Amino acid sequence: MNWWCSARDVAWTWTWQAYPGVWLFVAVLLGWYAWGLRRLAPAHAPAGSRVVRPAQVAWYAYGALALWIASDWPVGALGSGYLLSLHTVQWILYALVAPPLLLLGVPAWLWRALAARPGWGRFLRFFARPLPGLLLFYATMLGTHLPRVVDTLRPWQLGSFAIDMAWLAGGLALWWPVIAPRPDLGRLRDLPAIGYLFAATIVPTIPAAFMTFSNAPLYGLYELAPRVGGIAALEDQRTAGLLMKAVGDPILWLAMSVIFFRWARTEQAADAREREARRAARLS
Amino acid sequence: MPATLRSSAALLALALSACVGEPLPAGGGMELPTALPKHDFTLTATDGRPWRFREATAGRLTFLFFGYTSCPDVCPVQMAGLAAAVRELAPEDQRRVAVVFVTTDPARDSAAVLRAWLDQFNRDFVGLTGTEAELDSVQRLFGLAPAVRETPGPDGAYLVGHAAQVIAFGVDDTARTAYPFGQRQTDWAPELRRLLQVPEPPAAAVPLAPARVAFPEGFAVAPLGGRTGAAYPVIRSSLALVDTLVAASSPAAESVHVHRTERVDGLLVMRREDALPIPPGTPLRMEPGGTHLMLGGLVRPLQPGDTVEIRLQFRLHGARTLRLPVRAYSDVAAP
Numbered sequence: 001m002n003w004w005c006s007a008r009d010v011a012w013t014w015t016w017q018a019y020p021g022v023w024l025f026v027a028v029l030l031g032w033y034a035w036g037l038r039r040l041a042p043a044h045a046p047a048g049s050r051v052v053r054p055a056q057v058a059w060y061a062y063g064a065l066a067l068w069i070a071s072d073w074p075v076g077a078l079g080s081g082y083l084l085s086l087h088t089v090q091w092i093l094y095a096l097v098a099p100p101l102l103l104l105g106v107p108a109w110l111w112r113a114l115a116a117r118p119g120w121g122r123f124l125r126f127f128a129r130p131l132p133g134l135l136l137f138y139a140t141m142l143g144t145h146l147p148r149v150v151d152t153l154r155p156w157q158l159g160s161f162a163i164d165m166a167w168l169a170g171g172l173a174l175w176w177p178v179i180a181p182r183p184d185l186g187r188l189r190d191l192p193a194i195g196y197l198f199a200a201t202i203v204p205t206i207p208a209a210f211m212t213f214s215n216a217p218l219y220g221l222y223e224l225a226p227r228v229g230g231i232a233a234l235e236d237q238r239t240a241g242l243l244m245k246a247v248g249d250p251i252l253w254l255a256m257s258v259i260f261f262r263w264a265r266t267e268q269a270a271d272a273r274e275r276e277a278r279r280a281a282r283l284s
Numbered sequence: 285m286p287a288t289l290r291s292s293a294a295l296l297a298l299a300l301s302a303c304v305g306e307p308l309p310a311g312g313g314m315e316l317p318t319a320l321p322k323h324d325f326t327l328t329a330t331d332g333r334p335w336r337f338r339e340a341t342a343g344r345l346t347f348l349f350f351g352y353t354s355c356p357d358v359c360p361v362q363m364a365g366l367a368a369a370v371r372e373l374a375p376e377d378q379r380r381v382a383v384v385f386v387t388t389d390p391a392r393d394s395a396a397v398l399r400a401w402l403d404q405f406n407r408d409f410v411g412l413t414g415t416e417a418e419l420d421s422v423q424r425l426f427g428l429a430p431a432v433r434e435t436p437g438p439d440g441a442y443l444v445g446h447a448a449q450v451i452a453f454g455v456d457d458t459a460r461t462a463y464p465f466g467q468r469q470t471d472w473a474p475e476l477r478r479l480l481q482v483p484e485p486p487a488a489a490v491p492l493a494p495a496r497v498a499f500p501e502g503f504a505v506a507p508l509g510g511r512t513g514a515a516y517p518v519i520r521s522s523l524a525l526v527d528t529l530v531a532a533s534s535p536a537a538e539s540v541h542v543h544r545t546e547r548v549d550g551l552l553v554m555r556r557e558d559a560l561p562i563p564p565g566t567p568l569r570m571e572p573g574g575t576h577l578m579l580g581g582l583v584r585p586l587q588p589g590d591t592v593e594i595r596l597q598f599r600l601h602g603a604r605t606l607r608l609p610v611r612a613y614s615d616v617a618a619p
Contacts, residue, residue, distance in 0.1 A: 011356030011357050011443075215368075216368065216468075216469045216470050216473075217469060223361070223365075224361055224466060225357075226357035227356065227361070230360075230404075232360075232404075233364060233469075234364075234368070234469075
């Protein structure tokens, strides 16, 4: 039995396969969340308010669900060894979907409690700056899409696990500067955050363009893999390239829109308050 | 950095270091221990007609592969690789390449199934089928173990174990390389270009002309009667490769064919050859009692002292025109 999805030299079948490592990984994520909320809440949660909002629990659960879907059979199995298009879906889930949900699911007091632990505060503040987050996201996304890296690591469970975790790390690093509690952990202000997320859309264009416009399959692993559903390797690769931009970018654009409207609402509220203050001053 | 993060980084480093080493199959052909001649066989093509392998592919770069259309792994990958590489060639070079797919699963691979499957790769790929006995014998002909049908599963589906390599016959109709599974599209393309290359003949050897050996210009023979004559040119190929004479014609005759005279059970038997290999270096001498060009339906009687023009079509050299003197039958016939 395999513990993590990796490329396998056998024809694809729709027979379910168990990957206990994936379950353990998801269980650890959920367990850590429950432990943090229960163990740290008495000492760190603000008195008189909820320990966690139901929406935050839902976000975290959706984040864990996204990781579970990306890692387990069939998406994980197909993406790690058969179809590059599913490999890209995995990357989207690992780097763009799950991290913001997981980060949003953790209440601010829990982040502050973690930041109070030795070493963590410096680490979290360091990655709340835009450059480290962006660079780590770029590095993991480019590095794990190099043909040699994919062809070398994907056939091994540990290598495949390393790729998946690198995506998750890159995704967490990308999203942390726009989600970290402000001001103590240094979250970006709204307009810089929009520019930051826009910058995150640029570099994925490189692998996406190579995949979309190459005349030959780039990855030996996916080219020589047993075919699934009669999809040709080049067709699959082009789909992967398109998915990376056509699905990946809108996620970032959605986040940019949310931040923009939040900024607009804040500005409007500030204007309204200012007008109200002026009116009050005139009346008095 | 906290201890947990340090542990994670160490785990990642361990993962990366533990996962290097075993590369994917490397591209590149496998040299055959001995050159493999292009054995002849006849199977049924997807249009239902008999298809003679050697004749139909003579002088063309030919890739021969045994597989089946339900194959989940090797066959579609090998065909896709070849198709992509062929697509990259210039149209004139594409015509010099033949890809022949022989099914190892005749029960499921009907002509229509074969054709539809091959068409997704290249409409010019040839699909062949036959009886199981015929297919087994063709595989043995090329030194391959016959394919084995595995036990069907509960749904009736089954796999077929078969040779995974593609045998490549060069333009000299000889195979020196086989390509095991693992060739990538980027590996196939340079291989095709390499295999298609025909060395330029030395300038002194162009144009191809009958060599002056026993009969310097070759000769034609005036028949004693009737409308059938014969011609005996001497052909020296200037190439380092085996060329093939594939057609001949003459304004003096309605048809020109290569015939070979053989002794069978004490009797001389004449057989028509559709393609005649021209060996490199050694001149090919056509002689009475051996290989000759049969001029059928002479349009006028040949007279000693006349000249007969014959146009020969070679696979590699292209068309060449020879003019042969006509000799009297009595000067040529053995005493």
